[in-house]
Amino acid sequence: MTKPVSPDEGLTPARLAAKYGLSVSGARPSLVEYVRQLWGRRHFILAFSQAKLTAQYSQAKLGQLWQVATPLLNAFVYFAIFGLILNAGRGMPKDVYIPFLVTGVFVFTFTQSSAMAGVRAISGNLGLVRALHFPRASLPISFALQQLQQLLASMIVMFAVVIGFGSYPKLSWLLVLPALVLQFLFNMGLALIVARMGAKTPDLAQLMPFIMRTWMYASGVMFSIPIMLEDKPAWLADVLQWNPAAVYMDLIRFALIDGYGSDNLPPHVWAVGLGWAVVLAAGGFVYFWKAEERYGRG
Amino acid sequence: MAEQQQDQRVPTVIADELHIVYRVNGAKTGKGSATAALSRIVKRGSGDARGVRKVHAVRGVSFTAYRGEAIGLIGSNGSGKSTLLRAIAGLLPAERGKVYTDGQPSLLGVNAALMNDLTGERNVILGGLAMGMTREQIKERYQDIVDFSGINEKGDFITLPMRTYSSGMAARLRFSIAAAKDHDVLMIDEALATGDRKFQTRSEERIRELKKKAGTIFLVSHNNKSIRDTCNRVLWLERGELRMDGPTDEVLKEYEKFTGK
Numbered sequence: 001m002t003k004p005v006s007p008d009e010g011l012t013p014a015r016l017a018a019k020y021g022l023s024v025s026g027a028r029p030s031l032v033e034y035v036r037q038l039w040g041r042r043h044f045i046l047a048f049s050q051a052k053l054t055a056q057y058s059q060a061k062l063g064q065l066w067q068v069a070t071p072l073l074n075a076f077v078y079f080a081i082f083g084l085i086l087n088a089g090r091g092m093p094k095d096v097y098i099p100f101l102v103t104g105v106f107v108f109t110f111t112q113s114s115a116m117a118g119v120r121a122i123s124g125n126l127g128l129v130r131a132l133h134f135p136r137a138s139l140p141i142s143f144a145l146q147q148l149q150q151l152l153a154s155m156i157v158m159f160a161v162v163i164g165f166g167s168y169p170k171l172s173w174l175l176v177l178p179a180l181v182l183q184f185l186f187n188m189g190l191a192l193i194v195a196r197m198g199a200k201t202p203d204l205a206q207l208m209p210f211i212m213r214t215w216m217y218a219s220g221v222m223f224s225i226p227i228m229l230e231d232k233p234a235w236l237a238d239v240l241q242w243n244p245a246a247v248y249m250d251l252i253r254f255a256l257i258d259g260y261g262s263d264n265l266p267p268h269v270w271a272v273g274l275g276w277a278v279v280l281a282a283g284g285f286v287y288f289w290k291a292e293e294r295y296g297r298g
Numbered sequence: 299m300a301e302q303q304q305d306q307r308v309p310t311v312i313a314d315e316l317h318i319v320y321r322v323n324g325a326k327t328g329k330g331s332a333t334a335a336l337s338r339i340v341k342r343g344s345g346d347a348r349g350v351r352k353v354h355a356v357r358g359v360s361f362t363a364y365r366g367e368a369i370g371l372i373g374s375n376g377s378g379k380s381t382l383l384r385a386i387a388g389l390l391p392a393e394r395g396k397v398y399t400d401g402q403p404s405l406l407g408v409n410a411a412l413m414n415d416l417t418g419e420r421n422v423i424l425g426g427l428a429m430g431m432t433r434e435q436i437k438e439r440y441q442d443i444v445d446f447s448g449i450n451e452k453g454d455f456i457t458l459p460m461r462t463y464s465s466g467m468a469a470r471l472r473f474s475i476a477a478a479k480d481h482d483v484l485m486i487d488e489a490l491a492t493g494d495r496k497f498q499t500r501s502e503e504r505i506r507e508l509k510k511k512a513g514t515i516f517l518v519s520h521n522n523k524s525i526r527d528t529c530n531r532v533l534w535l536e537r538g539e540l541r542m543d544g545p546t547d548e549v550l551k552e553y554e555k556f557t558g559k
Contacts (some may be wrong), residue, residue: 008309013312013313013360014398016312016362020308021307022398022399022400023398023399023400024311024399024404025311025385025386025388025399026390026392040430042431043432043433044430047427048411048424048427049426051413051416055414055415055416058416059413119408127409130408130410132428133388133389133402134430202323203323296390
């Protein structure tokens with residue numbers, strides 16, 4: 001094997017690579033390029049989320065019925081504990097409190113499960129990350145999308161409960177759509193952020209249930225924040241009501257429940273909801289992209 | 299004249315002093331219990347790097363692969379062959395050093411994207427999308443993939459969940475999905491010889507076809523015969539270091555001497 005002396009001899013690997021136009025493998029693409037790649041994978045993102053959703057209940061005899069039955073049972077348990085035993089309604093009439101509780105539980109669960117799935121999006125799918133090439137943001141986005149589809153299934157229960165307690169469909173119900181879009185954007189950003197953190201520190205997956213539970217109790221899922229904090233300083237109630245989970249819950253309750261008027265909402269609630277969504281979605285996306293080349297190290 | 303010869307030796311993959319380190323969290327057990335998790339997090343606050351072990355899987359490997367080469371990777375178990383492949387594909391971040399590639403090298407394999415609870419049909423689509431094929435491309439090749447896998451030879455199995463398949467059937471479907479796409483720089487990890495005799499012959503044929511279309515091929519295998527059949531150059535890795543790099547016969551001779559003793 002005698003090779004002729006080549007003009008490439010003596011070139012450093014970096015020079016050689018530059019000469020033949022090779023690029024660094026696994027380097028992070030520019031943000032614009034990243035968005036483009038992600039858009040190219042939109043079918044994968046959707047198919048993956050649907051597949052996860054289907055696989056979830058495929059072994060059960062009742063199958064996809066559980067998508068609706070699980071949230072219903074959840075709502076029932078919360079009602080038994082907070083509505084009947086603890087009487088957390090505090091004077092709210094029953095035909096307001098029960099839909100209030102059910103929408104609260106479902107809407108909060110949407111954010112909660114997006115965060116829980118997001119934190120394991122990379123660390124729980126290392127096999128996939130180490131085997132195939134795709135923009136890693138596909139995973140957390142796909143998990144957030146899976147939760148959105150899950151919520152849409154629970155919406156059937158939600159509408160039934162709301163109608164059952166005397167709030168009939170009206171024009172304001174359409175407000176659910178923009179509220180859900182905003183909440184989805186927020187959840188997606190949240191999932192992206194915790195996905196990067198969880199990829200670096202898998203322990204976060206263990207810490208997450210505590211964070212989410214604290215957040216749930218601070219957001220007024222099963223009680224109305226203004227009523228509960230009546231004798232506390234007003235700023236405390238304001239802060240709690242402006243937290244994103246409370247904002248999205250209130251927007252959807254306001255849209256659906258007749259007895260839940262705008263006096264229950266904090267001022268500028270739509271602006272706050274929009275702000276949270278934009279900040280988290282954009283910030284989370286950039287934050288996730290910044291570590292793109294490092295996912296998979298484990 | 300030298301210039302002309304150079305034209306034929308176009309580098310497609312350059313590895314420059316590549317180091318890959320895995321970090322393994324020792325304290326990964328007991329995920330279920332919340333109190334155990336809390337106590338661990340409290341404990342971790344004091345010393346950060348505790349419980350993390352580093353595994354230095356690839357240590358300073360450098361080589362240049364040229365277009366038209368078929369390169370075999372050999373070495374004993376755990377010598378870093380698969381890790382090196384993944385680093386070339388850009389799937390594992392390098393600790394130090396760099397890999398330069400022409401286009402996007404891809405690993406032949408799709409197992410991780412498939413879900414056992416879904417039907418074979420949906421897995422074909424999901425796997426294809428995961429590899430970056432478009433819906434149209436998948437639709438076009440769907441029948442070929444199913445026919446190639448031979449899943450439907452014994453009845454309509456493609457509409458059953460993959461968990462109901464025998465291990466051989468599942469392996470055949472996985473290979474068929476993975477092999478449905480053409481690649482520039484193709485990397486094949488060992489253990490491709492799955493399924494029954496008939497399927498083995500068929501898959502070997504398919505790999506030969508893929509090789510014809512690919513620019514450069516990397517093959518990881520413990521089977522010296524398949525390396526000899528397909529590769530014209532061999533990299534021998536041992537403990538993460540490049541022990542030898544050269545024409546197939548020379549390296550294999552040394553390797554056989556090494557393993558034979």
